[in-house]
Amino acid sequence: MTVEQVPMTADRDTAWWMQGNYAPIEHELTVEDLPVRGRVPDELTGSYIRNGFNPPRTVPFHWFFGAGMVHGFDLRDGAVSYRNRYIRTPYLEHDLDLITAVGDLRLSPANTNIIRHAGRLLALEEAHVPWEIDAQLDTVGSVDFGGRLTTPMTAHPKLCRVTGELLFFGYQFLSEPYLTYHRLDAQGNLVQSEVIDIPRPVMMHDFTITEHFAIFYDLPIVFAYEHGGFRFDRSAGARVGVMPRNGTNADVTWYEVEPCTVFHTLNSYERGDEIVIQVCRARSLMDGGMDDLGDQATLWQWTIDRTAGTVTETQLDDRMGDFPRVDDRRVGLPARYGYVTGLLPGSHPILAPHVIRYDLDAGTQIVQAFGGGSTHVGEAVFAPAGPDAAEDEGWILVLSHEDTTETTTLNILDAQDFAAPPVATIDLPQRIPFGAHGNWMPTLA
Numbered sequence: 001m002t003v004e005q006v007p008m009t010a011d012r013d014t015a016w017w018m019q020g021n022y023a024p025i026e027h028e029l030t031v032e033d034l035p036v037r038g039r040v041p042d043e044l045t046g047s048y049i050r051n052g053f054n055p056p057r058t059v060p061f062h063w064f065f066g067a068g069m070v071h072g073f074d075l076r077d078g079a080v081s082y083r084n085r086y087i088r089t090p091y092l093e094h095d096l097d098l099i100t101a102v103g104d105l106r107l108s109p110a111n112t113n114i115i116r117h118a119g120r121l122l123a124l125e126e127a128h129v130p131w132e133i134d135a136q137l138d139t140v141g142s143v144d145f146g147g148r149l150t151t152p153m154t155a156h157p158k159l160c161r162v163t164g165e166l167l168f169f170g171y172q173f174l175s176e177p178y179l180t181y182h183r184l185d186a187q188g189n190l191v192q193s194e195v196i197d198i199p200r201p202v203m204m205h206d207f208t209i210t211e212h213f214a215i216f217y218d219l220p221i222v223f224a225y226e227h228g229g230f231r232f233d234r235s236a237g238a239r240v241g242v243m244p245r246n247g248t249n250a251d252v253t254w255y256e257v258e259p260c261t262v263f264h265t266l267n268s269y270e271r272g273d274e275i276v277i278q279v280c281r282a283r284s285l286m287d288g289g290m291d292d293l294g295d296q297a298t299l300w301q302w303t304i305d306r307t308a309g310t311v312t313e314t315q316l317d318d319r320m321g322d323f324p325r326v327d328d329r330r331v332g333l334p335a336r337y338g339y340v341t342g343l344l345p346g347s348h349p350i351l352a353p354h355v356i357r358y359d360l361d362a363g364t365q366i367v368q369a370f371g372g373g374s375t376h377v378g379e380a381v382f383a384p385a386g387p388d389a390a391e392d393e394g395w396i397l398v399l400s401h402e403d404t405t406e407t408t409t410l411n412i413l414d415a416q417d418f419a420a421p422p423v424a425t426i427d428l429p430q431r432i433p434f435g436a437h438g439n440w441m442p443t444l445a
Contacts, residue, residue, distance in 0.1 A: 016348050017053070017063035021376070021401050021408075022434050024054040024066065030083040031429045038424035040078045040412060041395060043385045046442035048073045048397045048410075049137070050378070051114045051123060052435015054086070057095050062229070062290055063348070065098035067091055068111030068123055071432050072137050073397075073410060080410070080426050085137040087111075087123045098127060099229065102174060105129045105152060106142045112155035113437040117166045118188030121441075124155040126171070126205060145190040151180045155437070156206040156264070161329050167209050167245060169216065173201035173223040173230075181214060181243070194248050196241065203230045203286075208268040209245065209332040210275060215268060216241040216252075220259050221286055232286045234259045240302065240311065242275060255304055255311045261285035266299065266324035269334045275304040278360070280322045280340065296320040296343040299358070317365065320345065321356055323379035327391050328439070336361045337392050337415070339380040351376035351434060355398060357418045366418045370411065374403040376434065382415060383440040392416050395423070397440060399432055408432040 012018045053066030060066050068087040073080055086092055087110040091101055101107040108128030115122050122130040122143060130153055132140040144150075151170030158167045164186025171179050178201045183192040196216060203221040207214065220236035223229070238259040243252040263285070266278040280297035287295065299316040321340035338360055342352030353375040357366045370377050377400045384394040396413040410426040 012059050015059055017066070018059055020403065021406070021431060022063065024056070024433060025430055027430060028083075028085050029429055030081075032081045034080045034082055034426050034428065036078070036080060036424055036426050038412075038422060040075055040080060040424045040426075041385075042078060044075045044383060044395060044412070045077075046075060046383070046440060047135075048075070048381065048383070048438060048440050049114045049121075050399070050432075050435060050438025051110075051112060052433060053109075053111050054433060056086070056092065058097065060097050061099050064111075065109065066111060067109050068125065070114055070123065070133065070137050073426075082428060083137055084432075085133075085139075087131055087133060088139040089131055089142070102127065105144070108142070111436065113439075115157065115159070115439060116441050117159060117184065118186065120188060124153060124157070126155045127152050129153055145184070145188070148190040148193070149182065151177070151182075153182070154205070154207065158207070158209040158331055159328070160209065160332060162211075167214055169196075169204070169207055171202070171204045173203075178202070179204065179216065181216075183245070192246065196243070196249050196252060200236065202236075205263045206265050208265040208277060210268050210270045211332055212245060212270065213275065214243050214245050215275070215277065216243070217262055218254070219262060221261060224289070229290045230286055231289045232261060232284045234284065240277070240304065242304065242306070253306070255309070257302060257311055258313060259284075261295070261297070263297070264322055264324050266338045266340070267326045267331060267335045269332060271334070273306050275306065277302040277304070278316070278324070278338065280324050292347075293349055294345070294347045296345065296349070297322050299324070299340060316358070317356070319356065321352075322349075323437070325380055325382060327382045327384065327394075329384065330391060335391065339382065339396065341377060341379055351378065353377060353400075355380045355396070368413060368418055370400045371402065376401050376403070378434065379437055381438055381440050383442075401431060401434070406431050
């Protein structure tokens with residue numbers, strides 16, 4: 001079966017990603033001095049930018065395939081401004097669907113994440129190369145790092161705060177190599193690309209790093225045309241690959257784990273000769289294909305004993321949740337606090353009205369609820385009070401949406417008093433559809 005023969009059955013009346021607050025919005029706005037209830041801390045100077053799916057005309061085959069739209073909040077001197085912009089790639093201009101946009105690495109929806117590295121803002125999606133935008137969220141162009149990047153780039157690269165390197169990978173599902181590891185230096189130069197051997201094409205949405213290692217997830221969401229792209233196949237097995245960050249394919253050690261789905265990693269770090277990996281793990285997400293997203297994740301920990309060659313798998317909580325985050329300065333290092341957005345059971349991702357704060361050292365949790373069953377919250381992003389602030393010294397930025405009023409709010413929580421009401425809530429001039437990932441970027445412009 002060719003790509004062109006994959007059934008395109010989604011329509012506006014039946015696709016859940018075209019209903020309610022999953023549905024796209026129409027307008028690009030610029031609004032200064034939004035109304036603030038409470039007080040925005042003076043130390044919060046910078047920008048929170050979040051990326052997500054916003055198909056302009058044609059109903060996409062899947063929620064993941066809508067054109068990218070970024071929503072930016074500039075915070076300065078207690079005031080907040082807002083703007084949203086499409087990322088103007090050929091995917092948007094020609095109203096494409098991701099199923100038909102494979103093969104040309106520039107045809108990206110650029111819809112999943114937005115990061116800053118080496119002075120560039122990069123909009124990411126895992127089947128293509130990045131697209132650069134400027135501080136006003138206007139599109140600059142595609143980025144292949146001087147022609148050196150010849151594979152897609154993951155939407156979840158990892159920034160090493162010690163070296164300034166950006167570590168990432170790209171996976172491909174139509175041709176080999178199925179997996180390639182890449183490393184950018186602190187100046188944004190692509191200095192290493194290594195093919196990693198895996199036996200079949202799989203969806204590898206995320207990976208992780210520690211101080212000395214890069215870690216890959218070869219899990220059984222395998223490519224399957226007849227299911228519209230990917231499906232879970234337990235018989236394919238599951239394993240975690242550990243490679244020195246400057247290593248090669250020959251240096252990878254693989255460890256078998258129970259077959260499962262992992263979209264997102266909370267964190268990972270080294271503890272002596274052990275590697276600790278904390279993930280949001282589902283037993284069999286996509287069992288029936290791409291649109292079967294009903295088996296939601298819970299927080300688990302994999303502990304790899306590199307001496308014994310074993311993995312211990314431990315469930316840390318039985319509450320459903322995903323979009324995990326730690327203080328970005330602790331990525332790859334031990335982190336005490338983690339934040340996970342709650343999910344509700346259903347046939348597709350249904351965001352709960354709460355965020356869970358984990359004290360990973362004490363094994364305790366605090367739940368911050370934003371309303372009843374008609375409220376849904378997104379990814380919780382930590383913004384430190386300053387570059388040298390303690391791990392919990394800062395604020396949590398999180399969007400909440402109220403179905404009954406069709407309004408979206410930006411909430412600012414004190415991370416050290418997580419159960420308290422927000423220190424500030426900002427009412428937005430239009431709703432923001434449920435989307436993907438964002439980041440806090442101090443003093444962007």
